[in-house]
Amino acid sequence: MTDRALAVVRAGALTTVQDQGRPGHAHLGVPRSGALDAPTAALVNRLVGNPPGAAVLETTLDGCSLRPRSAVTVAVGGAPCSVSVDGRPAAWGAPVRVPAGALLDVGAAVRGVRGYVAVSGGIAVEPVLGSRSTDLLSGLGPAPLTDGTVLPLGRPGGLHARVDVAPQPRPPAELVLRVVLGPREDWFTPRAQAVFTSRTYRVSSASNRIGLRTRGPVLERARSGELLSEGMVLGAVQVPPDGRPVVFLADHPTTGGYPVIGVVRAADLPAAAQAAPGTPVRFIPVRRR
Amino acid sequence: MRTLRVGDDALLVEVSCGEEAEALHSELARRPAEGLLTVRELVPAARTVLLDGLDDPDRFAAELTASRTPPAPPRPSEVVEIPVRYDGPDLPAVAALWDVTEQEVARLHATTGFRVAFCGFAPGFGYLTGLPARYHVPRRSTPRTAVPAGSVALAGPYTGVYPRPSPGGRQLIGTTDAVLWDHARVPAALLSPGASVRFVPVGAV
Numbered sequence: 001m002t003d004r005a006l007a008v009v010r011a012g013a014l015t016t017v018q019d020q021g022r023p024g025h026a027h028l029g030v031p032r033s034g035a036l037d038a039p040t041a042a043l044v045n046r047l048v049g050n051p052p053g054a055a056v057l058e059t060t061l062d063g064c065s066l067r068p069r070s071a072v073t074v075a076v077g078g079a080p081c082s083v084s085v086d087g088r089p090a091a092w093g094a095p096v097r098v099p100a101g102a103l104l105d106v107g108a109a110v111r112g113v114r115g116y117v118a119v120s121g122g123i124a125v126e127p128v129l130g131s132r133s134t135d136l137l138s139g140l141g142p143a144p145l146t147d148g149t150v151l152p153l154g155r156p157g158g159l160h161a162r163v164d165v166a167p168q169p170r171p172p173a174e175l176v177l178r179v180v181l182g183p184r185e186d187w188f189t190p191r192a193q194a195v196f197t198s199r200t201y202r203v204s205s206a207s208n209r210i211g212l213r214t215r216g217p218v219l220e221r222a223r224s225g226e227l228l229s230e231g232m233v234l235g236a237v238q239v240p241p242d243g244r245p246v247v248f249l250a251d252h253p254t255t256g257g258y259p260v261i262g263v264v265r266a267a268d269l270p271a272a273a274q275a276a277p278g279t280p281v282r283f284i285p286v287r288r289r
Numbered sequence: 290m291r292t293l294r295v296g297d298d299a300l301l302v303e304v305s306c307g308e309e310a311e312a313l314h315s316e317l318a319r320r321p322a323e324g325l326l327t328v329r330e331l332v333p334a335a336r337t338v339l340l341d342g343l344d345d346p347d348r349f350a351a352e353l354t355a356s357r358t359p360p361a362p363p364r365p366s367e368v369v370e371i372p373v374r375y376d377g378p379d380l381p382a383v384a385a386l387w388d389v390t391e392q393e394v395a396r397l398h399a400t401t402g403f404r405v406a407f408c409g410f411a412p413g414f415g416y417l418t419g420l421p422a423r424y425h426v427p428r429r430s431t432p433r434t435a436v437p438a439g440s441v442a443l444a445g446p447y448t449g450v451y452p453r454p455s456p457g458g459r460q461l462i463g464t465t466d467a468v469l470w471d472h473a474r475v476p477a478a479l480l481s482p483g484a485s486v487r488f489v490p491v492g493a494v
Contacts, residue, residue: 026330026341027318028478029408128472138412139453140472183293183301229409229416231332231339233299255334255409263296289297 003069004153006119009103010065011145016134016209017123018116019055025129026254032234033135034250036209036273037114040078043166044118047075047095049158054122055132057145059115061276063106064145066117070100072153073120077168079112079274093165112171112274121154136209137251171274175203177247177264178286179237184227184259188239192219196245196261197285204244205277210253211238211246212272214281218243219261229255235264237283245283247272292350299341300350307335307418307446311406314338315483333407333482335416368485371450373399373441374492377461379429383443386426394462395490397424403448403486408478413452413470415480420448432458439465441488448488450480463488 008015018041021034035041035058042052057064063081068074073095076083083090084105090096098104106115125132125142134141145151185193201216219239232238236248238258247264249272262283264272275281290309293301304310314333317340320326329342343349375395377383384391403419420443428444433456436442440451442459451457452469465488469479480486 023329023342025412026332026339027408027482028412029410029414030412129477140412180294180296183295228335228337229407230301230334230337231330231341233295233330233339233341235296253409254330254332255407260295263299265297288294 003100004121004124004155005069006072006123006151006153007067007069008064008145008147008149008151009067011147011149012059012062012064014060015064015145016058016136017055017125017142017145017151018058018133019131020053021133021250022129022131022140026231029138029254030129030140031135031137031251031254033131033133033141035116035133036250037078037116037270039270040116040168041118043168044075044077044116045122047077047161047163047166048073048118048120049156049161050118050120050122051157054118054154055125056119057117057123059106059117061113062108063115064117065103065105067101067103068098068119068153072098073156074098074104075118076106076115077166078114078116079109079171081109081115082107091165093168094163095161111276113276114273119153120156124152124154135251137253169271171276172271172279175271175275175279175281177268177272177281177283179262179264179283180288181262181285182260185261187221187223187227187259188261189220189222192221193261195219197283201245201281201283203275203277203279203281207277209249209251211248212275213246214244216244216281219245221259227257227259229257232256232260233263235266235269236260237262237264249273290354292354294346294350295339295341298343298346299339300343300346302338302340302353304336307406310334310336310338311404311418311483314407318483334409335407368487369479370487370489371441371465371467372491373463373465373488375399375463375490377441377463379460380462383426383460383462387424398448398462399488399490401488403488405480405482405484405486406447407482408480410449411452411455411470413478413480414449415482415484415486417448417480417486418446420446422446426460428458429460432456436461437464439467441465
């Protein structure tokens with residue numbers, strides 16, 4: 001019986017295990033999955049001395065509480081929040097030592113949406129197709145955490161980083177998404193294309209790991225009928241029949257039948273992961289590289 | 290053939306029919322192993338093949354359109370056989386649409402040679418082509434909230450098997466015990482694009 005384990009005391013609204021996902025299987029209908037705010041997942045891993053691809057926990061809005069069975073180093077990043085160990089305030093965005101049996105509490109997000117908790121050694125659940133990520137669309141990987149879940153931990157490798165606080169981008173007050181138009185922009189009227197790139201949308205509370213949904217002006221189609229299913233990429237802005245753009249995030253379906261008006265630059269997607277419901281969203285057209 | 294740029298590093302190749310998309314995917318799918326193509330994802334669909342993660346999409350598009358459409362590859366010699374009981378709740382509706390008896394639906398379906406045109410909807414779900422156009426059927430007007438795993442179903446030009454329980458609007462004609470997806474198995478998916486498939490009736494037809 002190993003004591004390299006982590007007991008989940010309070011799972012929070014939605015806490016999942018995430019790493020860099022499982023790209024390369026889309027032709028079998030398998031989404032890529034992986035941490036939505038990938039740079040932050042890599043950062044917190046670095047803070048505890050893990051390789052960037054180690055599995056971390058991704059929390060949603062209200063954090064989680066964890067009790068490691070052996071002493072570990074943790075780092076909490078992403079959406080800013082309070083951190084405490086056995087009730088004593090601890091650092092956010094920096095390595096924190098948690099003694100065996102102590103209670104680590106990751107508080108509710110002050111701003112932003114998703115928190116990332118790295119634990120030295122990484123979360124060591126059994127990988128599925130090379131990844132430990134929970135995929136909420138297809139159900140691959142470990143189930144979302146529930147109170148009482150016990151997660152195995154890997155063996156710690158490197159030394160944790162010697163930093164006080166690592167700089168992290170602030171969750172966006174306004175989400176500006178650079179978008180390369182196409183491939184199906186011609187399915188929309190010229191007016192709809194202008195509306196898409198000039199008006200302000202807001203992040204809908206129906207957003208999830210599959211897509212960032214929006215509220216705002218309806219994009220009118222230039223043609224009726226349905227597109228045949230075609231392959232979808234990360235960041236694709238699909239427009240379902242209700243006319244409101246949806247930005248595909250990590251758990252997006254591999255194929256889809258609604259027209260894609262444009263594709264958001266990959267570098268802008270981590271901010272999308274941190275945009276809380278109600279945040280204004282603007283789509284800025286850019287030339288492709 | 291038409292190529293459409295998708296974002297910064299992907300390309301959607303659009304062709305005129307499903308057979309052409311299958312042939313193009315088959316041709317492109319052998320290239321990575323031969324070191325002729327570096328791509329993150331290669332995703333066939335109804336009339337398209339998506340290449341995601343290309344170094345130089347414009348150059349690839351130019352080379353692809355300059356070369357002639359590759360011929361349809363020979364069918365793979367190995368056929369995936371899926372045992373099926375033709376006992377689906379929509380069998381009478383499909384028999385009515387086809388204007389044949391339920392037994393004849395089973396016979397026609399089980400004597401059709403299918404191919405996996407593409408996958409999607411869920412891990413392990415293949416869109417199987419092979420039924421002649423006169424046997425294409427619409428989706429149910431009201432989708433079911435729960436379709437059991439192993440349901441053999443028809444919708445449009447495609448036959449498919451639900452890998453796991455899910456909501457669905459396809460017409461259910463039968464049931465199989467075959468495991469379409471098992472992530473502990475190698476390969477996890479029973480069906481992958483390009484595979485040949487036959488349904489083998491079990492029990493009374």
